[in-house]
Amino acid sequence: MAQEVLRMDNITKIYDNGFVANKNITFWLNKGEILALVGENGAGKTTLMKVLFGLESPQSGSVYINGEHVKIENTLDAIDKGIGMVHQHFMLLPSLTVAENVALGIEPMKKGLFDFNKAVKMTQEVADKYRFNIDPLSKVEDLSVGQMQKVEIMKVLIRGAKIIIMDEPTAVLTPQETDELFEQLLLLKEGGHSIIFISHKLEEVKRICSRVTVLRHGYCLGSYELENMNESDISRLMVGRDVVLKIDKEDPKPEEVVVKIKNLVKINETGKKVIDGISFDIRKGEVVGIAGVEGNGQSELSDVLCGMDTFSSGEVKINNQDIAGKTVHEIRKMGLAYIPEDRMRHGCAPDLSIKDNIISDRFFLPEYRKGLFIKHKYIDQLVDQYIKDFEIACDDKNQPVRMLSGGNIQKVVVAREFTSGSNFILANQPTRGIDVGAAEMIRKTIVKKSRTEGTATLLISADLNEVLECSDRLLVMRKGKVVAAFPKANEVSEDELGEYMLGIKTMTAKEMENVL
């Protein structure tokens, strides 16, 4: 019989705005197991874990560790009880070094002062032990997202946590990095640690977890042994219906060039060439995917294309118009729609209503205003329609976006960008951290728009599944350059892609010539 290390009994968490995020949830964890905690966006997973980690206090319910009733009032209590948490969103201090980030809260001291050298040594030891290749002296802001995630994991490991919570740790990792992480998790499991693993990627859940607990709308639907379940069983429990994970799509019929990129170069503030002579076209009716380890110039490419940032040399034309020196507004008018990578920063204004968020790119058009005034009635109708079309779960159109769950926030962004009437969609990580149901809908819409409306799409994603599923042509970026180009995405294997992403293989300009 498995030994129970943790039990959360009848947890109810009500947020200050009256929202009940956890409703009488009972949940337990056995020693040495990896438990999956799944559920749609907003189901209450993170909330439950925050309660466990002392970041939120529940209105009722109790927590037992090793059968003993404990009170967890703040994170310090949780850490003392041997609980560690890798948060869904980074909890890092970009301006500090890796060592300082890792040591923060448990700083080694010498003669009453912070002993930086010792902190470096400690960090190096953990990094070596778990084979994380990270320099403790580098600043966190200079790291790639994948490396940041490793720093987060080191923070938990160095505290010797016995119960480890991982809230979507793989959302930003490459397959290879994910594999590495999983090896470590299995090692930890062997070592007697117990792990709670939250993820929207069900194949990962299936791969390393032995049991799954499902949450929906704040309720716990129960715990299930994973042995006799497949991915669609899980997703059915999560969303309440079958989710189609494969996208059927016809072959593309690319027509004229919509976006033309020639010898694009971008040098950043520190003098580094972050985009290094990229050239390719995107044609009407096709989806071009870009894969790559994050931090290899994809973000910069997307910033340049949408006008958020300037470039140093080269040429970009959208519908035959040069974007050099143009504002975002002007580029959008040329036919750009843009799903940004970080939805909370560039995709929405969290404190504003759904309505305000949806009209942000078009309020100035004549049909939305009457002189200097906004046509509220007309817009209200339109937004209500979009909420229905895109299945945005919310109270009403006047609800602030921050009150929605991550997936629904992304739906708001997608609703805006997909209805903007543009013929070029730049989609950067459109489904990051989004549950299967919502992701399915967004991916399908991307493909559908390219087939039925002839939209030219540039899909940048770290989720290989996604680029392979949705793209027609597929490019790989590394160190600011295009290092591989495949004419048919669905003929490429994940492992092959991974080799190009990590720089093990590179295509020559000649090999790629006809694909760009």
Added chain:
Amino acid sequence: MNKTRRIETTVELVRILVAIGIAYLIALIILYAISDDPIFIIRQFVLGPLSSQRRIGSIINLAIPFTFTGLCFCFMYAVNKFNLSGEGIFMFSGCIVTLTSIYLGKSGLPPVIMIPTLLIMGALTGFVISLIPAYLDAKLNANIVVVSLMLNSILVFLSIWILKYGMRDPSIGSLGSLPIPETARFASIFGKFKIQAGIFIAIIAVIVVAIIFYKMVFGYKMRVVGSNPSFAKASGINMLGTIILAQLIGGSLAGIGGACEILGNYDRFKWSASTQHGFDGLMVAVLARRNPILVPITSLLLAYIRIGADVVNSKGDIPIEFITVIQGIVILLVAAEEFMGGFKKRLIYKAAKDDLKSDKEIVVQEILADDESKTEARKESME
């Protein structure tokens, strides 16, 4: 969620009343130590401002400049720019408007032309002045707090210089400008209340600002830019333009405020120090939760406290400075969001829990049953 909002509003009202009550109680306790007749003093402080028509008029007159600077800071806050130049603009606009009125007075313009011209002059002054920090911040990234604070000091000296060398009245003993011509002055209306006619301009300003904020395209832009500038940029909203224009409108309002104050309450310009109306406006805007519609109300609240202080000062043995301390306590308690926050939360939790009484087991089964039917329906529709 409507329930939550109702609880919040109720608690908010109760909270403000309790806060004021507590502040007065503190005042009373301190007064017992230092005054011969604390009850009398407190009564004067609380009821004194409302004891005569003239005092009620004084409250309203005092609330007028607060309203203008309060609205000014609503704009600064709306685009998240901590531009403090409203303080300096208020004084400087008073100076420029007086100077203009003295010059125009010679030409014998009738009030219908004179007064609008002067108001425009005040607005223009605010417009131009607020352009400096706004522009330096937007284009050169020069810290707006620093620039506007420095600018305020510069404006004080500039006003004094203009007063001394441009319009001083040599026939009076103290430092003051030549008298403002009769044709430029606001009438005092409502008989004994003696309210200055600037009140109409203030009311119009509140309405216009409310329309800008909630009905106009520009208000929408400000909201987006202020709420999340990165998002505004990614949406293609002209950020710089919006941010600068909002500050210019704010500055203009402070300028009109200075003009109304001078034309409504003064015979001549005689400020030789910053008037603090800007910082008062900042308080008013924060107390009003940056909502222009609430600005007149919080202005009246602040004016009421100030007049109360004056009444106490002239009636009793308590120096006026004591009241500034009490005023600080009132403002802090009223603005403290956590004050009675526990009480509010308990009400909200209770309401939420009442909704949650239903048995968990049943709910979960219902959800699962619901799934079944959905899946069925889906299958059917696929077939």
Added chain:
Amino acid sequence: GEKNQPSKTGGSSGKGRIAYIVGALGDKSFSDSGEEGMKVLRKEGWDCKTVEAGDETKADKWEDTILDTMDEGYEYIVASSTFRDVLLKLAKEYPDHKFILFDDLMEESEIPENVAIIFYAQNEGSYMVGQLAAGMSKSKVVAVNVGMDNPVIADFVTGFVEGVKNYDPNCKVVKATVGSWTDPAKMKELCLTQARDKKADVFYQVAGGSGGGLFEACKETGTWAIGVDSDQYSYYKESENPELADVILTSMLKNVGDSFVSLFHDIDAGKDVWKKVNRLGLAENSVGYVENDFFVKNVPEEIRTKMKETQDKIISGEIKVKSYYDFANESEYQSLLDSVTP
């Protein structure tokens, strides 16, 4: 139910009810000096009340404040030139009340029936200490530092400069403005700079609260100071910090309080003070300088004699001290300053 505290008002049985309106008490200058006068009057049975109405930035409330006191039954309103406009306006609206406007000047024909004006010839007093400064200076550079510039202050400066020039045409005067009535630190820095750069060795302050910084600077540099408005030597000598007094040769006096007392005595005696300027100068003993032991001990005989002579000449009218109010415009004042700048 009106109620007044004994500390501010006397019995109401007495001779008349006076409201004294000031910006703020505690200036150690004419507001406080006036308050001293009120204390004397109170003892004599007048019902006096002092009201602090706030500075110029609160001028919108002045009228209401004064009206409040009039509602309470005060018939005499005493206020300084700062309150001139309000006072004149109320004088017109309330002919039954009496208004005393002090430290101001006006054409007599324009003065309403119920207004009396008190004018102090601060230029004459300053002229006297100017003589002293010029006499005591070894470096032949003296300084006059003011809080802020306004006409009354300029009148002080004019008299002082004239006095210096008259005593020794070669003696130079540096005039500087602190820019605040409440920044003693800045005043101290200013004096130290003047002592350092210009070798000034006698300092005259007309700077309200900032003046304290001047005395400290004199103490530090071993130079002389001249106080203003009231006897600042004895003020400090009798205070907790007597050593600060040891640099104050004398103070230019402007006896606001005394002038109130004598004016109300006149009113009591039925003399006509209304609708005219009651000019108070050296002759009326309303301005002047302090001659105490410290002064006698430190000022050479010869200078003292010369000062006495000058005083007599002014009183007799032989010397007519130039006043700021005589200047046609600001630039005349400026060229006076220029003529003595080192």
Added chain:
Amino acid sequence: MPMYTLDWFANFGFSVLRLSTPLIFAALAAVISRKAGMLNMALEGMMLASALAGVIISGLTGSIWIGLIGAVIVGVLAGAIIGFSNLTGKTDLYLTCIAFNLAATGGTVFVMYLLTGEKSTTSAAIKAFTVPSITIPLIDKIPLIGKMVSGHNLLTYLAFLSVYIVWFFLYKTRLGLRLRAVGENPKAAGSVGINVTRIGYISFLISGILCGLGGAFMSMGWVSFFMKNMTNGRGYIGLSAMNIAAGNPVGSALAAIFFGFSDAFATMIKGRGGNFPTEFIEMIPYIATIAALVVMNMIRMNQKRKIEKGLKQ
């Protein structure tokens, strides 16, 4: 001109350092708050309260040192009040600070009135004590430098020492690290068990210590008495100095000294007498600050542009 001798420069430099002293304290207090993620606009009021406290307490006890400690304690108390209102009461920080400044301006006069019956200054009512000045042996013999650097008030040296102490505290101690962490990302700091509210309080208290020293310098060093409103905007200038250097302690101190320099320069011009409108001289420090800020940012942006265009390595 004979006036500009070596001696003159030494004296001028001396003056600059003295004028900068309270500004450095204020700037460092602002730095501590800024590093903890807050813009402390209440420096003005905190300094004023301390300035009065120092005078009263030293007057009552007859000891300079107890007075100095008293000034610091009152500064810390002021910090605690602001912290309580802002961190525990969740009152808007700007509002808290402005209300506090208003209350301090009136409150100091009120307390002074209760204790002494005076409403503007303690110069007569309370025995004055001043923190002594110190001659540094050896260094005072060096030409120019000696005269400039030696003989200052103890608190002036303490101001310069504080620059180092604050730097050391922020970058070398555990508390400093935690304070910066809270300032940069309170959520992240909270997630590793740091008590964010407590760090917030600590930052206000340290700010209070520095303001206490700055206030004490005003009333027990520069001059020897309290005067109502005697800080005259020096708190805001300290805040600006911190902002110019974006919170770097050394840079903020340099900016404060730059302001002190402009002020000394303005005082020098004023001290020359004559009729040049004082108003324009008064503006010098403020205009200089804006100009410095503009020039600095122009250079910064130019460089960035050049790098991005690939003109520079």
